[in-house]
Structure formats: C-alpha cells, structure tokens
Amino acid sequence: MTDQAVAAVGTVRFYGRQRELKALRADIERTGLDTLTGRKAPRARVLLIAGKPGSGRTALAEELALRLADGYPDGMFRVRLTEPGGDPVPTGRAARELLAALGVAEPPGAAEDELSALVRGAFTGRRALLLLDDAVDAEQVDPLLPDNPDALVVGVARGPLTGIPDVRPCTVGGLDAKSAIELLTTFTGSVRVTVDPQAAESLAEECGGQPGALVLAGGWLAARPKSSVADLTKRLRGLTGSPVERTFALVHESLPQPAARILRHLSLAPLGRADAHTASALAGCSVSAAATTLADFAALGLVREVPQSRPVTDGDGPCGDGQYEVPGYLMPLLRAELTERDRPAEVQLARARMLERTVRLLQSSRAVTEPEGSAARRRLAGLPRALRFPNAATAAAWLDSRRPVLLAAARLAVADGELDTLARRLIAALVRALAAHRGPAAAAPDLYGLHRLVLDVAERRGLHRERAAALLNLADLDASTGRTEDALQRYRLALEAGRAANDPYATGRAMESVGGAYQELGDWQRAGDWYGRALAQRLARDERPDQARLYARLGAVHTYAGRYGEALRNWRAAASGYRRLDDLPGHARALSEAARVQEYAGRPEESLRTCEEAVEWARRARDGRLQAALQLRLADTLDRLGDPAAARLHRSAAERLLGDELLGSEPSAYEIRSGSGED
Incomplete structure (x- = not known):
C-alpha cells in the first residue's frame, strides 16, 4: 500500500516521510566511488527504498519522483519486478514493458540480453527517471540499469540489493504519530479524532504506523460513522498477527x-x-x-x-x-x-467464467473491425449490450489499456494446466484481436509469446496439429528477424509434427519453409531439394496455386545456382500454371523471369522475344506498373542488342504508364552467379 489515501471526493495526498525525502535527495548528489577515483560514473545513480509491503515504500518512491520531475525532463518510467503472487518478473518481460513505454520497437522473440541492451540503449542521452518497484534481488535490477550517469534509478525492495555497487538503502518504517493521525483523518473526518485524540494515537500505534493498516482502519471507520476510534482500537487488540493482517481480518469479516x-x-x-x-x-x-x-x-x-x-x-x-x-x-x-x-471446484469455475468472459470481449473487439453486414458484425449485434463495443476506436483503446492484463491472463491460463481448452480459445482470440487492431508487424512481439504458449499446451496435451501450427508461426517470426538457423530448426520440428498429425497442409507448408530457410542461407542445393519435395506433394493433391508458386521458387534457386536449364524449365512451368489459373500478372512475371534466365544463359534474342510476350500479358492484365517495369527491362535488353531507338520507345512508353514517378533501373531479382553449360 502507499502513503496516499483517497478521500471520498477523490483527492490524493501524501503524508510524512520528510526526513526520508531529504535523505534521498541528498543521496543523489553524494560523491560516489567512481568520482572519488577521478572517473566519471559509468551508470545511472541508484537510490534504494527498502521496507516491508504495506509500509508505504512505493508511495515514497512515487512522491520522490514527483518532486524530482523538473530535473528529469525526459520523463519517468516504471516497471514492477514482482508478480502479485510473489514470483519475480522475468527480466525479458520487464524489459519489454519498458521498451513499450519508451516507444522502442523490439524484435519478436529477442533474448533477454538483447532486450536489456535495447533498454540501456534507449536511455542513452535521456535525462530520465526509472522506478523499479518491488525488486526481488540485484539480478533483476542490474540488467535494466541505464549506462547513463544523467539518468536516475529509484529502486523499491524489501532489503538491500547486494551486488549493486554504491547503493545505500533508505529504510522505511512506520509513519510518525502526527502523520498517521492525518492519514486516518482523511477517512474519518476531524470530529472523531478531535473528540478523542488519545484513542487516535492508540489506533495509530496499534497499526504500527503502517500506511497499509492505517488505510484499512480508516476505510472501516468511514463505512461506520457511528463507531468510535476507541471501538476499532479495542477490536484490533483482540486479534493476532501483524498490523496489516489484523486490520484486513477485521475488514474482511465485516463485509457481507x-x-x-x-x-x-x-x-x-x-x-x-x-x-x-x-x-x-x-x-x-x-x-x-x-x-x-x-x-x-x-x-x-x-x-x-x-x-x-x-x-x-x-x-x-x-x-x-x-x-x-x-x-x-x-x-x-x-x-x-x-x-x-x-472449495477448489468453485475456484476453478470462477477462473473458467473469467476466461470465457475475456474470450467473448476479445471476439467482440475484433468483430467491430469487420465491415458492416459481415457475419462477424451480425454475431456482434446478437451479444448483450455490455459486451458490445460501439466502434473500432473504442475497442482499440480497450485492448490497449487491458493489454498487459490480457497477456497475463493467457500466461496464467496455460500455467493452470486444467483449463487448456479455454486457454487455447483465449490465445486464439487475443492473437486475432491484436493483429486486427495493431497490425501483424506491431503485434509481432506479443504474438511470439502467445505462439510459445500455444506450443506449451500442444506439447503437454499431445496435440500434433496445434504443435505444428505454433512451430510454423514461431519459425516465421524467427525468419523475419534474421534468426534463420532457429527458424530452420523449428520448420523441421513442424514437419515432424505435421506428419504425426497426418496434416497435409502443415507438412507441405513446413517443407516449403525449410526450402525457403536454406535459400536464405544460400544453400541452393538443399533449397531446391526441399522445394521439389513440397512440389511433389502439391502435384499429388492437385493443388494448382501452390504448384505454380513452387515452380517459381524452384526457378529462383536454380537461377541463383547458375543452373539455367533447370531454371528456365521451372519458370516456364510456373508461367503455364499461372495462366491456367487465369492469373495474368503472375503469368507475365514468370515469363519475365524466364527472359532474364535466357539472357544470363547467353540467348539475348530468345530473351527479347520472351520479354515482349511478358509485356503483352501485362498489358492484357491491365497492370500498368508491371507493364512499365517489363518495358524498362525490355529497353535494357534492346540496348545490349544494339537497338537504342527501340529501347527509347519502350522507355517512353514506361514513363507514360508511370506518369511523373521517379524512374530508375529495376534491381535484378537474381544475381548472376556463373556460366553453365546446362542450357
């Protein structure tokens, strides 16, 4: 609890602690060990406020930050380092909260060391104050300390943080009698204290001067205007335990x-x-x-x-x-x-009701982003008014304000282990809502953690299909952030899970992704092998769009490897596939790549004819930008063949198609590796 009390009118006040505030402010200017040795302090100054929960330690830190705000114009940032149940918050999660507050994008799936480095880097050059509340030990605090002597860190903990150098804890005990009585008066009013000041002092003493106990005692008195301060003091003396335990027991027993x-x-x-x-x-x-x-x-x-x-x-x-x-x-x-x-059954039922309500709210927040008249909007209209969002902006604001709680709900549901079906529904609804409101890129760090939770449940329950899906999603995010080796390992595991589930989609998707990972690593032989396996499955299942795409991917890796004969055959197969699908832009692009391969293979006349054919198909597709790009490529080919006049005509046509856009040479899709006799 804090040294702040909220009166009936909603005002917030701070009581006492003037000695502690003075000591903490003086500690900021105290000469540290680095300064004594003539070196500039390499890190932020750390102030530590130590005390038991309920002693007002967090309120003291907040009041100190408020009074120092003018000296730290870049803002105050805070993070809590202990879960409500007492478990330490992992460093990675604390770092992510700080990065979100600092407005710094984080790569999805980043390791704790990388996140800590991002936090320290974000504080570089900032004159800011960082409040680390309820720290368990120095191992939690040290990775988050800014390497910036102009920043200030205020830590709150039970006791000393051994391992953080040059830190003297300011120990918080009970409030002085005067401040304790002022705190009580906020709840009771002055009359009951004035008529029996001795009883008020006795009550403050009975509460040990602890703000947590005093606030509970004040709330109890405020709810009972006919009870005297002496009555409450007498009741507390009849109970056992710490001041907070006794006042809580009294308040709890008095509730309906x-x-x-x-x-x-x-x-x-x-x-x-x-x-x-x-x-x-x-x-x-x-x-x-x-x-x-x-x-x-x-x-x-x-x-x-x-x-x-x-x-x-x-x-x-x-x-x-x-x-x-x-x-x-x-x-x-x-x-x-x-x-x-x-009873345990009642507790579990309450958890289930809470998760079910959260799922419905998430589904409602996503449905409001769908177009009017869609099935999702019709289902939304059938929900009770209390579960409906009036518009997408309101739903987005709700999701943003509840985001830490929703992520924590997903973690707790998975950790429970007995509500896995609800946990999976909750995660699925949260993934869809985050993607709808924040976009897949902005939501990627949160989605990474949610996919890992899905993987935990799938492995615990032996759900091979869900395991494959989670591994594929995680691997995609790994690949998008440059962790290709990690992505490759997960794609292989997803392939095993897909085979165990007898899921053709997962196995085909995993094989193609393994090929993509090898392509990213520059291993053209293995990439082509895995694309070939995926293609064989698509051919067996007559999945024509996937066939065309895989022919194109095979053409790409063969082009990179300099196997122009194989590349040309696959690009022509891709072009045929797109044409059968009536995908005219795809057909034109595949033909243009075939023309590129012919040029690489030393067949400029054939390349010219194929490129002209691609331009014609782009024209039929009415894709002006594609047609312009292909005409520019055609102009380059004509220049190399010694026909500059025709080249100028095609460039002029491209300029007309693109209007006043800045034109430049189109980057090559494939690097020319080496000559090959395989043509």
Whole structure:
C-alpha cells in the first residue's frame, strides 16, 4: 500500500516521510566511488527504498519522483519486478514493458540480453527517471540499469540489493504519530479524532504506523460513522498477527458474504487487476453489481483505481468501467482466505467464467473491425449490450489499456494446466484481436509469446496439429528477424509434427519453409531439394496455386545456382500454371523471369522475344506498373542488342504508364552467379 489515501471526493495526498525525502535527495548528489577515483560514473545513480509491503515504500518512491520531475525532463518510467503472487518478473518481460513505454520497437522473440541492451540503449542521452518497484534481488535490477550517469534509478525492495555497487538503502518504517493521525483523518473526518485524540494515537500505534493498516482502519471507520476510534482500537487488540493482517481480518469479516466472496476472488485476477466485467465473471453476478462493489472496495482501501493513460469510455459497453488493482501486500492474505473458505471446484469455475468472459470481449473487439453486414458484425449485434463495443476506436483503446492484463491472463491460463481448452480459445482470440487492431508487424512481439504458449499446451496435451501450427508461426517470426538457423530448426520440428498429425497442409507448408530457410542461407542445393519435395506433394493433391508458386521458387534457386536449364524449365512451368489459373500478372512475371534466365544463359534474342510476350500479358492484365517495369527491362535488353531507338520507345512508353514517378533501373531479382553449360 502507499502513503496516499483517497478521500471520498477523490483527492490524493501524501503524508510524512520528510526526513526520508531529504535523505534521498541528498543521496543523489553524494560523491560516489567512481568520482572519488577521478572517473566519471559509468551508470545511472541508484537510490534504494527498502521496507516491508504495506509500509508505504512505493508511495515514497512515487512522491520522490514527483518532486524530482523538473530535473528529469525526459520523463519517468516504471516497471514492477514482482508478480502479485510473489514470483519475480522475468527480466525479458520487464524489459519489454519498458521498451513499450519508451516507444522502442523490439524484435519478436529477442533474448533477454538483447532486450536489456535495447533498454540501456534507449536511455542513452535521456535525462530520465526509472522506478523499479518491488525488486526481488540485484539480478533483476542490474540488467535494466541505464549506462547513463544523467539518468536516475529509484529502486523499491524489501532489503538491500547486494551486488549493486554504491547503493545505500533508505529504510522505511512506520509513519510518525502526527502523520498517521492525518492519514486516518482523511477517512474519518476531524470530529472523531478531535473528540478523542488519545484513542487516535492508540489506533495509530496499534497499526504500527503502517500506511497499509492505517488505510484499512480508516476505510472501516468511514463505512461506520457511528463507531468510535476507541471501538476499532479495542477490536484490533483482540486479534493476532501483524498490523496489516489484523486490520484486513477485521475488514474482511465485516463485509457481507457476497462482497467478501468477490473480494477473495479478486486474487484470481491477472496482475491483481479487475474491472467490472472481470469481477462480474469471477463472482457470477451482474456487471452493475460488480462495478458498485469495486467502488465500495476502493472506499475501504481494499483496492485502488488504476490511472488510465487515456479515456476509453464511449457510451455503453465494456469501456464504461475503470480498472482496479489489489495492493500487493493484500494479495497473500486474499489467497489464504480463498484457500480456506472456498472449495477448489468453485475456484476453478470462477477462473473458467473469467476466461470465457475475456474470450467473448476479445471476439467482440475484433468483430467491430469487420465491415458492416459481415457475419462477424451480425454475431456482434446478437451479444448483450455490455459486451458490445460501439466502434473500432473504442475497442482499440480497450485492448490497449487491458493489454498487459490480457497477456497475463493467457500466461496464467496455460500455467493452470486444467483449463487448456479455454486457454487455447483465449490465445486464439487475443492473437486475432491484436493483429486486427495493431497490425501483424506491431503485434509481432506479443504474438511470439502467445505462439510459445500455444506450443506449451500442444506439447503437454499431445496435440500434433496445434504443435505444428505454433512451430510454423514461431519459425516465421524467427525468419523475419534474421534468426534463420532457429527458424530452420523449428520448420523441421513442424514437419515432424505435421506428419504425426497426418496434416497435409502443415507438412507441405513446413517443407516449403525449410526450402525457403536454406535459400536464405544460400544453400541452393538443399533449397531446391526441399522445394521439389513440397512440389511433389502439391502435384499429388492437385493443388494448382501452390504448384505454380513452387515452380517459381524452384526457378529462383536454380537461377541463383547458375543452373539455367533447370531454371528456365521451372519458370516456364510456373508461367503455364499461372495462366491456367487465369492469373495474368503472375503469368507475365514468370515469363519475365524466364527472359532474364535466357539472357544470363547467353540467348539475348530468345530473351527479347520472351520479354515482349511478358509485356503483352501485362498489358492484357491491365497492370500498368508491371507493364512499365517489363518495358524498362525490355529497353535494357534492346540496348545490349544494339537497338537504342527501340529501347527509347519502350522507355517512353514506361514513363507514360508511370506518369511523373521517379524512374530508375529495376534491381535484378537474381544475381548472376556463373556460366553453365546446362542450357
């Protein structure tokens, strides 16, 4: 919890900690070991705030960042390094969150070291402040430290971060009595404190000055205007445990049973965050009832509203409610209560309801991007109003604001191991929604992680077809980022999985992709061999579009290898295939490549005739840009044959087709390797 309290009118205030703030500000200017030795500090200064959860350590860090904001004009960035359940956040995931906040694109599937280097590089030249909240150890913090002495890092942890040099922790204890009473007064008003100041001091002492306990105590009193401060103090003295444990137990026991059940089930929410839809699904109640209950919890200090970077409300629908977060120090207490009071079957049912609701919202967010009158839009119209987005912009804003939670939901669903069918549906819906709203390229880093989750489920359940699909998707992303060797290995594994599933599409796709990987590596022999295997399967299944494409790919690798006879035969087969498919542009392109091969093989007259034929087919296809490109190639051929007048005519025709566009020589599709007698 924080040293901030939210009053009924929604104001936020900070109490006490002036000594700690002064010490932290002084520590920024303190001479470090590097400066003493005459060297410039190679890295950012690190300040450490140490304390138990609920001590107000994060609020102190936020207040310090607020007061230092003018000195760090490039902004404040933060990332939480501990999951709500207490597990450390992997360095790669923390780095990805920071890169997203910094606006730096990351390659999909990048390793932790690469992501950490990108983070450090992104902070180069920035006078920025980085808040690393709830760090577990130095191994989490060190990879994220900017190599920039003008940046400042504020870390929050339980204790010292041994291994980070030149860091002195500022240890946070309880608030002083005056500040603790001011915090209580925010909830109770001044009258109950003024009439019995001794009782207020006793309550602050009973809470150990811990802001987490004080906020819960204040919320309990605010909900009971007729109860005195002394009454609450007496109740707390009758309980055992830490101040936070005792105040939480009192608040939990005082809730009506339905509300207490909703509160316990919030511990199942991904990242400890829930909106009205999540709470509604977990509890099995209406969305409006869940929204009211969450607002009541916020008044009691049991949850806090998550600030939104931009408003997402736009009329009725899923965006009309905010997100609330369970404070990290309360999460273990909620989970203990859930284990003790709720049956495992009920808990699993709540998880299933939450995942099902999330799937429907994701499907709705994608459907709103489809054209009016489409099947998806008709299905969308049949959904309840609470699940419908009014437009694509609102759906995109919802997806953006919930993205970390949705990704966490996918991870938790896969880790659960008992809801794999729902997990697969959730991932599929999330992949489609991200691709629809953000585009495949921008969503690629998230999609990479989601495909890995699909692979985990497929391997656990022995689902060969899903395993093949996940491996193909991952390999495609590896190939797109230059990790060709990794892609090749995954394509081979996908081929094995496709064969195990007896899936012709997966096996054919994998064989062709293996060939493409070898082509990228420059191994023309193996590339041609694998393209040939894929072609044999397509011929056996009479899959004509794929046949034409594979003939073209075979023609390409034979051209690269300088086997012009084989290349010419395959390009002509590709041209015939495209013509049978009535794909006139494809037919023209294949003919133009055949003309190129003839030129490489030393047959300029044949190349000229073939190129003229390609131009004619491009004209029939009414593809002006293709026709212009082919006429430019034809002009080059005529120049080499010693007919500059005809060449000028074709260049003029190309210029007319392209208008005022800048014209340049078309880059060769294939490099001339060597002469070959195989013609």
